[in-house]
Structure formats: structure tokens, C-alpha cells
Amino acid sequence: MSKENFLKEIRKGIDRIRAAGSEITLVHHNDADGLTSAAVLETALTRANFSVQRICIERVHPPTITRIHDDFTTPILYVDLGAQAAPEISVANQGRRTTLILDHHHPNEPTDPKVLNIATENFGLSGDMDISASTAAYFFALELDAKNQDLAYIGVLGAVGDEHDREGALIKENRDALMDAVEQGHVKIEVNADGKEEYSLTRFGDPIPMAPLAISITTLGGVGYYSDGPDLGVRVCLEGLFPEAQKRLEELRKIQQKAYEETTERLKRDGFYETKHIQWFTVGEDFSPMGVKIIGEYCWDIRNEDFIDPEKYIVGFQNMSPKIPNLGTFDWSQTKVSMRLPTPLEQKILVDKTMPGLSYLVPEAARQVGGSIDACHDYTAATIVDIGKEEALISAMDKLIQEELEKK
Numbered sequence: 001m002s003k004e005n006f007l008k009e010i011r012k013g014i015d016r017i018r019a020a021g022s023e024i025t026l027v028h029h030n031d032a033d034g035l036t037s038a039a040v041l042e043t044a045l046t047r048a049n050f051s052v053q054r055i056c057i058e059r060v061h062p063p064t065i066t067r068i069h070d071d072f073t074t075p076i077l078y079v080d081l082g083a084q085a086a087p088e089i090s091v092a093n094q095g096r097r098t099t100l101i102l103d104h105h106h107p108n109e110p111t112d113p114k115v116l117n118i119a120t121e122n123f124g125l126s127g128d129m130d131i132s133a134s135t136a137a138y139f140f141a142l143e144l145d146a147k148n149q150d151l152a153y154i155g156v157l158g159a160v161g162d163e164h165d166r167e168g169a170l171i172k173e174n175r176d177a178l179m180d181a182v183e184q185g186h187v188k189i190e191v192n193a194d195g196k197e198e199y200s201l202t203r204f205g206d207p208i209p210m211a212p213l214a215i216s217i218t219t220l221g222g223v224g225y226y227s228d229g230p231d232l233g234v235r236v237c238l239e240g241l242f243p244e245a246q247k248r249l250e251e252l253r254k255i256q257q258k259a260y261e262e263t264t265e266r267l268k269r270d271g272f273y274e275t276k277h278i279q280w281f282t283v284g285e286d287f288s289p290m291g292v293k294i295i296g297e298y299c300w301d302i303r304n305e306d307f308i309d310p311e312k313y314i315v316g317f318q319n320m321s322p323k324i325p326n327l328g329t330f331d332w333s334q335t336k337v338s339m340r341l342p343t344p345l346e347q348k349i350l351v352d353k354t355m356p357g358l359s360y361l362v363p364e365a366a367r368q369v370g371g372s373i374d375a376c377h378d379y380t381a382a383t384i385v386d387i388g389k390e391e392a393l394i395s396a397m398d399k400l401i402q403e404e405l406e407k408k
Contacts, residue, residue: 134158
């Protein structure tokens with residue numbers, strides 16, 4: 001249970017992929033943490049003479065991963081997703097090829113010996129605050145070659161994008177990456193009037209505030225998921241916000257702003273569906289053509305607005321497109337579910353420990369209604385359920401919350 005054991009497991013994974021050949025399929029998430037992780041690993045693996053094919057997905061979902069393991073014959077490396085879905089990935093793999101999972105979410109054990117789950121939580125490294133997927137990817141890159149230290153700033157960018165500095169500073173393993181980046185002159189630290197650290201990217205010249213840059217990368221990957229967004233997001237990590245990406249970002253922000261404004265107006269007018277502990281809503285197809293990552297981003301943006309009940313969990317539903325870039329069309333009728341917390345409730349969960357966290361509630365409720373499970377933290381979580389099972393999921397969550405409270 002230590003960073004050294006985590007690095008030892010990474011070395012085991014590197015030995016496995018090297019023994020399997022010089023090609024690899026890199027599967028990653030489409031938010032800032034996922035895209036920075038992909039940028040780090042694609043660069044490091046290419047430097048190590050691997051041929052890398054990237055596949056960007058929004059969720060580890062059984063039909064999606066089955067197709068990946070059916071269609072791609074190289075070793076597969078998942079990053080920023082997959083830890084909790086290790087059993088499902090094992091079923092999809094069926095012992096066929098070397099598969100690594102490099103993740104910072106709460107893990108489950110794989111059932112296939114060819115699947116190695118290098119989840120930070122297995123080694124006492126908290127994925128909620130201490131280590132982002134991008135920082136884990138940076139450590140992986142260092143184990144490939146110490147010269148990859150120049151990628152530290154990308155690890156920091158992903159940690160900031162995943163809000164790991166929300167208590168005022170990056171800590172633990174994230175801070176290790178930060179100090180490496182600062183030492184190289186790639187990141188600058190300043191302390192604001194509130195005593196909180198603010199980070200600027202200096203790798204490409206004039207300082208660029210990292211927090212808004214990370215939001216921009218998530219916008220590219222989430223709003224632009226069904227077009228060129230993820231590829232542009234990875235390039236921004238490596239090149240800075242170049243003109244083509246800036247132009248595309250402005251276009252995507254207009255799409256996002258229009259959808260957000262219309263949804264907010266409706267919620268203010270009509271209100272949420274509510275249970276004792278939950279406030280929930282659905283956007284159906286209203287966020288199309290944006291990716292389903294955006295329902296979570298919207299829930300995060302509104303979590304402290306004055307029309308939100310600060311004591312209730314926020315749950316939003318967005319219908320999933322049957323088309324996945326680079327993977328084709330799927331026969332499903334499903335909705336993505338994202339959960340976020342108002343700040344007062346987050347305090348009760350993360351600090352006071354008086355309310356149950358999402359990393360317990362969401363997997364348990366999802367199992368009851370046939371949902372898929374992956375990538376849950378205590379403060380943010382998501383799942384996928386069939387359209388028509390929205391109320392059943394909410395009811396299951398509400399019941400679980402009440403049961404946990406009665407135990408206290």
C-alpha cells in the first residue's frame with residue numbers, strides 16, 4: 001500500500017506490453033483528465049517505439065468494450081476509466097490479449113489473468129484528491145523513460161481539470177508532478193488573496209491560467225466529442241491553444257451556452273423532479289450533438305445556483321447517441337446519468353462523513369436496475385441505464401441514502 005508498490009505494478013504492466021509487441025490501443029476518457037492522460041501516454045509510448053492507436057470513449061460500457069476487444073488485436077491500455085469495470089473488461093477480453101487499466105477511480109478485481117488493474121486506490125493513493133489519472137499516466141511515462149519528465153506539466157493540467165486543487169492546493173502525488181513541472185519552468189505557482197494556489201502554464205511562453213485551460217480541453221472533448229474535439233484537446237495539451245483549436249472552441253462554446261441557457265430557464269420555470277434526498281431532471285435529446293460528458297458538466301455548473309436545494313443530490317439524465325466515434329453504431333436505447341453535489345452536501349460527505357458518498361450509492365443503485373458501473377468518486381459519479389428506468393434508479397438511490405442514514 002504505497003507509491004513504490006504502485007510504481008512496481010506499473011513496471012509489471014510495462015513488461016507485459018513490451019513482451020506483447022510494439023503496437024498498442026490506448027482507450028481514454030474525453031474530459032480534461034482523460035485527454036491529458038492520453039497526451040502523456042501517447043507521447044511516452046511513441047517515444048518508446050510503440051505504434052499507438054487512440055480510442056476516445058465517454059463510458060466503459062459492456063457493448064462498447066466488447067467491440068473494442070473484438071475489433072482491435074493489439075494490447076489494450078485503458079486510462080482514466082476502467083478500474084471499477086475490470087470484471088466487465090475481463091469478460092470482453094476473454095483471455096485474448098494483454099490489457100492494462102491505469103485509473104484513479106474505485107476499483108474492482110479483474111477475473112481474467114491477462115487484465116492487470118493498476119488502480120491507484122489499490123495502493124492507498126486516493127483518486128479523489130491525491131492523484132489524478134493524468135498524474136498516474138505521468139508516473140507510467142517516467143517508468144518507461146526518465147526523459148519523459150518533460151510531460152509533468154500535462155499531468156498537472158489534468159489534476160487541475162479534475163478539481164484536485166479544490167481545497168486550495170494540489171497535494172501528495174499530484175504535487176510531485178507539480179514540483180517536477182515547476183522545476184523545469186513549465187508551471188508557475190502563485191498564491192491568491194484567499195491563500196489558495198493558482199497555477200499558470202508557462203511551457204509555451206506567456207503564462208496561461210491552467211484552470212480555464214483545463215475547462216477548454218474538457219469543452220473540446222465533451223461538446224466536440226462526435227467531431228474533432230478529442231483530437232484537438234490532445235493537441236492542445238502538447239502544443240498550447242493553437243488557432244485552429246481556439247476557433248473550434250469558440251464554436252463549441254456557443255452550442256454549449258445555448259443548450260445550458262435553455263435548460264436552466266426550463267428548470268427555473270418548471271423545477272426538478274424531487275424525492276426526499278434527490279433533485280433530478282432529464283434533457284433527453286436537448287444536448288445533442290454534444291457528448292454525454294456534458295450532462296455531468298452541466299450538473300457541476302449549476303450545483304450552487306440559487307434554484308438548487310443545497311441539501312439534495314443532483315442527478316441529470318442525457319440520452320446516448322447510438323454512434324460512437326471510431327467504433328460504429330450500436331443497438332441501444334439508453335441514457336447517461338450524472339450525479340454532482342452542492343457544496344454544503346459535499347462537505348457532509350467528504351469532511352463530516354454524515355452522508356453517504358456517490359462511490360457507494362451509484363454502483364449499488366445501478367446494479368439494481370441493470371446499469372453499467374464505472375468511474376465513481378464520492379463527489380462525482382455516473383452510470384448508464386435503459387431509457388425508462390430513470391425513476392427506478394432514483395428510487396433505488398433514495399432508498400439507499402435513507403438506509404445509510406438510519407445506520408448512523
